[in-house]
Amino acid sequence: MNFFRSQTMGYYKLIIPRESAWNVMNELAELDCIHFVDYDPTLPMINRPFANYIKRCDDLLIKLQLIEHEMKKYHKKITYCKDVNFLIQNFKQLIKERSKASHTYLDEIENDIDKKHQQLIEQSTNMENLHERRNKLIEHKSVLLKGEALLGQSFFQPANYVAEGYVNLQGKELDDIKVLQGQVKFNYLVGVINKEDQIRFKRIIFRITKGNAWMNTMDIESDQIVDTKNDDAKVIKSVFVVVYPGGGGSNVITNKLNKICESFQVAKYTFPENNMVFQEKLRSIETELVETRNLLEMTKNQVEAYLDDFQRVYQNSNCSQIEELKLFLVKEKYLYTQLNYLRVQGSVLYGSIWLPQGADIKVDQALREVQTNYEGLPTGQLQISPPEGTKPPPTFFETNEITWGFQEIVNTYGMPRYKEINPGLFTVMTFPFLFGVMFADIGHGFCLLLLGIYLCVYNREIKESDSLMKHALIVRHMVLMMGFWAFYNGWIYNDFMSVPINLFGSCYTQEQIQQDEQDIQDKQDEYYWKQKQNCVYPFGIDPVWMCVPNELTFMNSYKMKLAVIIGVIHMTFGIILKGINALYFKNWIDFIFEFIPQLIFFTCTFGWMDFLIIYKWFVDWTGNTDKAPSVITLMINMILSPGKPVNPPLWGDGQSEASTQTAMLLIALFCIPIILLPKPLILNSQNKKRYALNASNLTENLNKDLYQKINEDSEGTQENSEIHTASSGGEHHEEFGDIFVHQVIETIEFVLGSISNTASYLRLWALSLAHGQLAEVFFQMCLNGGISSGGFVGAIRLLIGYSIFSMATFGVLMMMDVMECFLHALRLHWVEFQNKFFKADGYAFEKCSYAKVMQDNAVPKEE
Secondary structure, eight states, X not given: OTTTSOOOEEEEEEEEEGGGHHHHHHHHTTSSOOEEEXXXXXXXXXXXXXXXXXXXXXXXHHHHHHHHHHXXXXXXXXXXXXXXXXXXXXXXXXXXXXXXXXXXXXXXXXXXXXXXXXXXXXXXXXXXXXXXHXXXXXXXXXXXXXXXXXXXXGGGSOTTOOBOSOOOOTTOOGGGOOBOTTSOOEEEEEEEEEXXXXXXXXXXHHHHHTXXXXXXXXXXXXXXXXXXXXXXXXXXXXXXXXXXXXXXXXXXXXXXXXXXXXXXXXXXXXXXXXXXXXXXXXXXHHHHHHHHHHHHHHHHHHHHHHHHHHHOOOTTOSSOHHHHHHHHHHHHHHHHHHHTTSEEXXXXXXXXXXXXXXXXXXXXXXXXXXXXXXXXXXXOEEEXXXXXXXXXXXXXXXXXXXXXXXXHHHHHHOOXXXXXXXXXXXXXXXXHHHHHHHXXXXXXXXXXXXXXXXXXXXXXXXXXXXXXXXXXGGGHHXXXXXXXXXXXXXXXXXXXXXXXXXXXXXXXXXXXXXXXXXXXXXXXXXXEEEEOTTOOOSSSOOGGGGSSTTHXXXXXXXXXXXXXXXXXXXXXXXXXXXXXXXHHTTOHHHIIIIIHHHHHHHIIIIIHHHHHHHHHHHSOOTTOGGGOOOHHHHHHHHHHSTTOOOSSOSSTTSHHHHHHHHHHHHHHHHHHHHHHSHHHHHHHXXXXXXXXXXXXXXXXXXXXXXXXXHHSOHHHHHHHHHHHHHHHTTOOOOXXXXXXXXXXXXXXXXXXXXXXXHHXXXXXXXXXXXXXXXXXXXXXXXXXXXXXXXXXXXXXXXXXXXXXXXXXIIIIIIIIHHHHHHHXXXXXXXXXXXXXXXXXXXXXXXXXXXXHHHHHHHSOOOO
């Protein structure tokens, strides 16, 4: 059973001639069943033989990313690959039809991408330059038109006129100033500034000139100037005019104003001094604008033509050209990465691989296909070999859409050892169930169940849409099972959003308490619930328990005991799995001196507590509730007062019960030293024997080497000596102190962990209680008032309350509480269950797969 234990692995040697390395690896990567062993994990990838090919692929992928960015900028739709296996076969057929060597196809693609990338860069640069030129022309045109409106027609009067009388430029239009000769001269500054810098620029001008400058601005239409980096972005700019007193162009104010313009990166323009030059300049700018717009349109058409080639879906393809090129480069990069795991010696590549049982037949067939499909090329050889070193085989489980999510829960904690029992198999069943115990509610569980059904039934439609629900498709079966068990346990608790459901009637009748006539006066009638004779509620909890004053006490007691029973069963199963692992690996020390005493200890303590709870449930305490013993008190007295008669007893006269509890306690205490002492003593003895045997073998090998050194050639002797040293080296003698300390920690962790882990399962009760109480608060605060009021006012209150109730239920219970119960179920599996048998120190089988790496890169990245 491949999901119960890891698939059986075989260790093989792979020998590939360098001239056919690409072809062989290309065939092997399509099999999805090979794990390549890195011959030197410490060697950086940049120092390996095929690092240059990987760098070339990375450079080309970066260029394709830039092209893809341009396509999105021009709103070109990219068709992504939905079937990578079809594309793999398309690549294979395309390369097979070429008359050149297979690995040279990368060179052709590289030349093609480089050429098109360079052309696109040139055209994009031209576009930016043309946009910049167009913006400058628009700015200059706006300066002329807006400047004329700001300065007025008087600016074009002959320059030998000066102002008549006292000229105050603050707050006055230039048209109001009559100019006469020989009294005051003016300078002007005209330019374009960003709208956002306009106010700061104006303030600084005012401070520098001490108010002796006149400045005014007018905005340029926002749709005229565009950002050269982004055509869709509009830049808002304003034309400004500054007029200040002073003759010539080298006075102090002029220098200061020029420096301010430089700091603001203001574009300055010269304004014509007469109307004829003004009109001529305006016509010249209009002509240049028309030419620039025509060039922009032509360049844009050329860029779109380049991009259309990358957008097009060619014959025998299922995606756009750019996506096809990208996936081919991803495939090539992955191929050369796998080749880098092999050791190159001369013209041959040597490597080690792990194969699942039976996969060697597929590999042999693929190697034969290389020789058949590519005539004249030598193929590789596959040889079975004993594993090198002490590293165990990788762990590999075959998963499907249902089991994948649960296996990921286990793998997140740690990968199972090779051939260790896989907790994922049992997590498929126990994880949704424990979630359902905490989230138990008929209404909320049914909503979660409906969501799971919807995701499972319409998964294809959701996958092809842009809905956010497609991200939940990968765990749709988990959601379905979680919803089912929450719905089922809701019926066990008889809880529908804090309201009980009366399907089977009740086993209790309400009767009035008999009172004397004197007591009846000024008192309301009092009632009590009487159980019907021989009546057992068919399924779940009798709805009457939700209507009595001691409802919370009863439900807490019931859920708490149920949580402890579930927890003890769950952990006991984990201990049993530890024993099964020990039997499988023939580890008799762990089986006899750990599994058996641990199981006995746990059964005699917390297993005994579960027995007391269940036995107490089977006893009819009607009329004798005051004589019913407390299970907690019994367990405390079992430790603190061993042998003392139990009063009140659970059965018998109390003495037999006390004797049984004492025997259970003594057996549990006797198991602790058995867990602690024998295993480290036996392991230490085995280590000493192994160390002595290795020392004896080393002495014998050294004597043999000395004899060979005298009688044989020195070179051969040196090789043999290295072999013996390698075979005898690497043995690590573990000290007894280390073994004993490790076992002490294991013993303490198990004994104390048994208590803490059992208490940890009380979260099944606590989360269920919190869920029920929250649901009850929402119902009482939002709906109960409207239902009780009745009439029109009650209907309005109910309508408003239901809206609040729906939002609170969705936000708190269906979102936050689902996540909370999920995390607590996760903790119960990782800490309380898996630590009983799970080592989690294995490593995953990383299969060489084109399909996987291409599928990961075929999914478009979210913006």
